[in-house]
Amino acid sequence: MRWTVLDSPIGELSVAVDEVGICGVRFGPVGSAVPEADLPELAAALTELRAYFAGELTGFTVPLHVLRGSEFERAVWAEMSKIPYGETRTYGEVAAAVGEPGAARAVGVACNRNPIPVIVPCHRIVGAGGKLVGFGGGLPRKRHLLELEAGVALRHAWT
Structure with missing residues (x-):
């Protein structure tokens, strides 16, 4: 490495x-x-x-090599990778999507253990009601990433 x-x-x-x-x-x-x-x-x-x-790329294509993670964590990381650019999902929605509807907190732990943040977009996972909570890089970074994506998505929608 x-x-x-x-x-x-x-x-x-x-x-x-x-x-x-x-x-x-x-x-x-x-x-x-x-x-x-x-x-x-x-x-x-x-x-x-x-x-x-720079707001010029909305989807990563570089190959990834995830070296660790439980089966559940890998399922969460795969699910978060499906969240479209500029959109969010709640911890509960991701838990339900991976077949564990009561595991919202475990989704939060999996997000914190994400080995490839930004590229595997754990910043797109938010709390119930869209509340900005939890991010290994700190909430100011999470807010910046979400605002960047929202602005780019809005520009794309209007062009």
Whole structure:
């Protein structure tokens, strides 16, 4: 696994890649970074992340390689990846979608354990009634991501 750091509007993001694909995104710097030019897969991921933050990309295509997670967590991560850009779902809705309607809190734990935030959009999961709660990167980052997506989605709807 090789890491590099991306300067983004929500602060530094450390992005990890292995021989299969992107396997980690962390808030803040992690370990020693390699230049993105050294790894084409890493360069592709950073290009997509930059385009996302510029409001030019609404869906990631870089290959992912999830190295951990229980069956339930993987189901939650797969379900959150289905949430359309610019939209949200509640923890309860995601729990029901993965066949565990009483597991809203467990969905929150799975979101917190998401190894590839932003690309696997745990920020699109909100509390009941649309309340802005819980995010491993902090609520200001979650708000920024949701506002970015809402603005881009609105512009797309009006063009």
